[in-house]
Amino acid sequence: MAQFGSFSLIVALAAGAWALVASALGALTRSRSLIESGERSSLAVTSILAIASCCLSYLFLHDRFDVEYVASYSSRAMPTLYKITAFWGGHAGSLLLWVLVLSAFSALVILQNRHHNRTLMPFVVATLSGITLFFLVLLNYTSNPFAQLAFAPPDGKGLNPQLQTPLMAIHPPCLYLGYVGVSVPYAFGMAALLSGRVGDVWIRTTRRWTLFAWLFLGIGLLLGGYWAYIELGWGGYWAWDPVENAALMPWLTATAFLHSVMIQEKKRMLKIWNMVLIILTFCLSIFGTFVTRSGVISSVHAFAKSGVGPVLAVFLGSVIAFSVTILTWRLPMLRSDGRLDSFVSRESSFLFNNLLLVGICFAVFWGTIFPVVSEAIRNVKITVGPPFFNAVNFPLSLALLALTGICPLIAWRRASAHRLMRAFLYPASGAMAMFLLLLVFGMRDLSPLIAFTLCAFVFGTLVYEFYRGSRARQRSTGEPFASAFVNLVNKNRRRYGGYTVHLGVILIFTGIVGSSFFRQEVTASLRRGESMIAGRYTVRFDDTHSASNAHADEFTTVMTVLQGDRRLGTLRPGRNFYKAFNQPSTEVDIYSTLREDLYLILIDFDPQTGLATFKAYVNPLVNWIWIGWVVIFIGTHIAVFPDRRERALLARARLVEERGVA
């Protein structure tokens, strides 16, 4: 089976190479048979990679420890679920997953566009095949998941217990759906440049792909943060670790892209900027793969150096060189039709939104790669930690938040002072009320005061927008308010879906501010029956339990959570010792409410003295971060399905393009 897997990778490589050559030649000569041959071999690559992936899963499920990759990430005792997900537990399998997803996306693009975008498609297929080919080369020559050992060990090493949670099982695939999904709009962007059809067809065609990739990058970030929060036991969810930053950066530029394409669609401006953004987003998702896998930038995740680093760097270099070259070549075609003339207009607020997002991305990038840069230039490694990222990104995010509120209130082109005043009245008074309320309740710290006030302001503008729209519709159609509201959203899915996403962003922001500025921590050593005070809670250490099985010694404490005399519940923080990994594992327990989390860990237990050391964190508002992501998820679903007007615009843009070809 392992040989068969290896063999299928070689076949995929050959088919992938042909897909690239045939599509590129087909695009240049406009030979229909070559173009179709390219598309067919691209589909063939998908099937072959599906077979290879089945092979790898088969090897995992049958405990074939003569395969090095299986021996490294699986063991006999592991539950079946984790034998399946161990597929992407390591480097080689992750690469296979990457390329499998990419080729599946290519297949979907080909099937979707059998009768559309026929000028763009050969270039799209060529670009996607080029990317696929690169990963197939890596799989065949540097990291083959089917590589066999000279002997078969009796049992495998097993997947790290911290990774054996459903969260970690789906976190990498989600992130990859995002990383890889970015390739599709990138390929269409390149195809638009190469074919010279630089209208907005490529943007409208890939809108759903971009949203999809953006959403999954976001879900990847969420799952990673949530996993860190409930598993790692340091009470936080984000540490500005290079691997986290690597996933954040493409998400930021993709966010900028999602906003600025609207300017191109509506005003035919920012065409170059959109190309730059999609190139940047694609490069950053390759860079993300590179940071995670190369070990160039040392991180707590510390992926082993696998020799992929230099190869990926060369690939990234070629992608940048290729993209920049054809962009420069087509620069004259990308002239703006409109003019950005008013300072107070929606166009300019989009421009500033983009600058801020890219600014945040740049700061994160700079902080992440600085150790490497300083080592290369001055031969000393200089790092910057979380203080840098927080200091830069907090004010930038506040500005971004303010724009989120201002933007929907001001009109396209030029806003009149009178209308602005009227639109600002309610949200601004709401924000003012929030500000005073917080002051009265004793909040004196300026940063969270400003942040919460801004959140209230943006919330106010969103409510106002939904209300104003529904009200206007109610007046013109005579529908009852509720159905006017539903129809309003349904007829303008993109706009109101976007507003819903903004609502989620405010919730996340509120959660981040609450849990960063108002977090409390307490450490205490207790004997049975003694209590500690954490925030509003009294936590009593009642009992201990020990259990032992083949994999682990498990030690659990029983803690009663009280508020005054009222019993709220029982928490069971503990420590497990996993034998195969010779390493303890902190088992967190959380008493969770919408107001705050009581986050409890057992640091140490001394069986001789019976003294247990606990650490408790009180994290205010932290759950709103996860709730905010759910709202974003819902909002994206509203926005992703095109409404009637959206479909009509795409059809018209296509018609214009096809006529141009004929």
Added chain:
Amino acid sequence: MAFPRISPKIAISVLLLLTAFGVLVGLSFRGSMVYYLTVSEFLSKPPSDLDGHFRVNGKVVAGTIVKESGVLGAHFQMTDGKSTLPVVFRRELPDTFVDSAEVVVEGRMKSGVFEAQTLFAKCPSKYESAQKAGYGG
């Protein structure tokens, strides 16, 4: 020109924004720069500036971890294969902190001992190098 023609007001505010951004990044950067060194680099000649605050990486020398009952953290020796540095850390230890784990500590020297304020031990998700050593024969 290919760029959108922009009114002077907008151009000026973009410039102002970029300047403010540059100042913000620069200031925050200076405030949080830390040298990142190996144990022997650190011991041979620590650079004198940046108020004596350093980040040092190495491996925990097996068998040197000393924990005291009722006191958080541990004493241990850290090495990069050439030199050894005594370290004390007085907060809760991460699970990954075990014998021979790769660690990164940040802090300063105090009477011959490195007092760490933060300690990262490398996440054990990847065992590829250890694996090679284990199955090498």
